[in-house]
Amino acid sequence: MSGRTQMSEFCEAQNKRKEDIRMAIAPDTLYLKIDQNVVVDNCQVHLQDIASMECTNEAVLRQLKQKKIYTFQEKDTEKKKKIRIQVFSVLNIIKQIHEDYPNLEVCNIGESDFILECKAGVTENKALEIIKTVLLCVIIFFGAAFTIMTFNNDVGVADVFSRLYQQVIGRESDGVTEIEIFYAIGMPIGITIFYNHIGRKKVTHDPTPIQVEMRKYEQDVDTTFIENASREGKSIDVD
Template sequence: MSSQQTSLYIKIEKNSVVRDRNVRLSDVARMTGTDEAMIRQLKQMKIYSFPQKAKKTEYVQVMTSLKIIEMIQAQYPNVNITNEGEADFVIEYEPKLQPGKASEVIKTSILCILIFFGAAFTIMAFNNDISVTELFQKLYYQVMGKESSGITELEICYSIGLPIGVIIFFNHFGNSKITNDPTPIQVEMRKYEKDVDDTYIANCGRGGKTIDVD
């Protein structure tokens, strides 16, 4: 243990997913400082252990950066620590599972079928709600001066433009993206993840389950 004043900069992520129930500092934080040997040892420091036979509700734990600083200073009392990350953070434990390929294919196929028919039903319900057929007939009569005979240029353009508009809006087709901007789904997922983390932190704080300093 060094007697000289050393500096340590630590950045803790708001949410960290771990596969090992024994959580080490390197699993939740990135560090830099003036003492490389100290940093190597701190990366291996165990900060929490999930119960071996835990319920799924116990697979999430909230800790504070103050607790991490306290644990570091217990080993290195002369270190000057600067926290550049979150004040409170979430650790999620996901045990290593190896599902069979057949089950993955079945789940993916069922999900694709549900999404396909769900989207198709939504589009049909929308078209029926606003009476697209009647609208196109009136528009065709106003422009062309004669009654619509069924499938016209309007229906064809609408059928082509609808999927193109969906692809452009979601900025995603297969494994390719039209631009480097995040897709609307990615943006909403990040907002959802942030709200979930904030709720975990708030609930654990109110319930006294947050691992914090005394």
């Protein structure tokens, strides 16, 4: 058994040596792409969990996918029940790759810095989320209604409609007219078309204005978080 073990280790060493020689002669290229914000569900973070990769050497690619790059403290995560966040520089990831494959050429086509969020051990309180959603809907509904009423009062929409009705029909309005009715019908239709959203369905395939603004907000938050971590020295970077 010992002879077979030694023979197996010798063969592996020879294969590794051949691979190193081949890479030294014609180095392979690894294309690495990491998004600005990456969310994982495991404290043990591997390279395949955070990056999209393509390499000219399939064997190297398989090994790198299983490479562990960071470990969140499980005890702290379970105790706090909160999302753990860590800022990384892609140079640190490239450094860890070169520890195993020093001759591998790495081409980064993603972000230069990114945020790694760990949700392991975090449980969502569905009841609390429902309460927040209901309160938010109530606030938005009454807030929007109050805004529309104050706008109509400030610009004098009632007077405008009354004068318009008198000019077109030839007599004074006696309260609610066709203009007010069509105005009340057209306003929700216009809002629906503008926001491109009816429940879970969309009028068109284009992103809604809210989705566009939320995406901009998320990008600004991530950029600010990365810059603050870099200034405070909390970002994991190369020495």
